[in-house]
Amino acid sequence: MAHINVPEGVPGIRSLVMFRPETGKPLYELAQILLRGESTLSPAERELIAAYVSYRNNCTFCYSSHAAAARCLYEDDALIVDEVLRDMQEAPVSDKLKALLNIAGKVQILGTEVKQADIDAAKNLGATDRELHDTVLIAASFSMFNRYVDGLASLTPTDPEAYAEMGVRMAKGYTLPPQPQQ
Amino acid sequence: MFYRPETEAPLNALAEFLLREDNSLTRGERELIGTYVSYLNDCFFCQNVHGAVAGHYLNCSIDDIDAIKADFTTADISPKMKALLTIAGSVQKGGKNVTIEQVDAARSEGATDKEIHDTVLIAASFCMFNRYVDGLGTWAPQDRSFYVNRAPQRAVEGYVGSISK
Numbered sequence: 001m002a003h004i005n006v007p008e009g010v011p012g013i014r015s016l017v018m019f020r021p022e023t024g025k026p027l028y029e030l031a032q033i034l035l036r037g038e039s040t041l042s043p044a045e046r047e048l049i050a051a052y053v054s055y056r057n058n059c060t061f062c063y064s065s066h067a068a069a070a071r072c073l074y075e076d077d078a079l080i081v082d083e084v085l086r087d088m089q090e091a092p093v094s095d096k097l098k099a100l101l102n103i104a105g106k107v108q109i110l111g112t113e114v115k116q117a118d119i120d121a122a123k124n125l126g127a128t129d130r131e132l133h134d135t136v137l138i139a140a141s142f143s144m145f146n147r148y149v150d151g152l153a154s155l156t157p158t159d160p161e162a163y164a165e166m167g168v169r170m171a172k173g174y175t176l177p178p179q180p181q182q
Numbered sequence: 183m184f185y186r187p188e189t190e191a192p193l194n195a196l197a198e199f200l201l202r203e204d205n206s207l208t209r210g211e212r213e214l215i216g217t218y219v220s221y222l223n224d225c226f227f228c229q230n231v232h233g234a235v236a237g238h239y240l241n242c243s244i245d246d247i248d249a250i251k252a253d254f255t256t257a258d259i260s261p262k263m264k265a266l267l268t269i270a271g272s273v274q275k276g277g278k279n280v281t282i283e284q285v286d287a288a289r290s291e292g293a294t295d296k297e298i299h300d301t302v303l304i305a306a307s308f309c310m311f312n313r314y315v316d317g318l319g320t321w322a323p324q325d326r327s328f329y330v331n332r333a334p335q336r337a338v339e340g341y342v343g344s345i346s347k
Binding site: 003004005016019020022023025026027029030033034037057058059103106107108110111112114116119130132133134136137139140141143144145146147148149150151152153 | 186188189191192193195196199200203223224225269272273274276277278280282285295296298299300302303305306307309310311312313314315316317318319
């Protein structure tokens, strides 16, 4: 049961933004811009970064839902997602993406863990300033989302099918859910 | 710091609402939560910006704020604030560190659902802001009087359009 009185049966962050839509609005706008806005990183790659950070933060709701979204977006390459979560360094993704995931993983620990050598390595593999900025901000924002969702003990479904359905919806984008009927 | 206006807008809106909008928690109390979490995350810039603003609202010095950060249990703040800072400290470690006992303790000191929600989200959002600032190696003035001097202006202007300044 959640620590506060949120709509019953509604999972994760959805229940929290229904409770407090005034903060839900900028949170969903941030997610939409970061994960679906114009970028040289594909939405699939950005969802993968989000899932990777959430997995490292041990947030079941966030990593399960964003991994599902990433699998939808990767389409025939969906297995990449599970390979990255299993062993990022050995996964079949580009060296540039591995360098960005390395930075995301360090941000997940703390911002000061990111060293110039990590940035240089990513740049040497072709990462742009904008890609570095977005990687850091995705990792930082999921360090927030994970704590928000688990900090209030919001409902975490255990059925993988629930996350598969969420993934299909999330692949289309992030819009604030309507308020529950009073 | 690389500047991206599209992401700055929702970040500023979040900070503005959480820290300044009408709330049963005072602005000073909310800034204190942000300052404390930034201290735990060892983010020099954030704990000094928000520590100075907290001091401005709470009418105390930066040294008083330092003392509260180091040990809030003995500080001259309400039992409810101590309970909420305990929750914030747990959020900083990870969401699952918040216990039912901590939430019950806050409730027994009069904290409402909204106050508990906002405490968790302020703490969580500072875990984002701290990582964003430090992850991109943002330059921060080292002289703490810089932050103290700017606090009254920040208290008036708020956070809309502020991150890039």
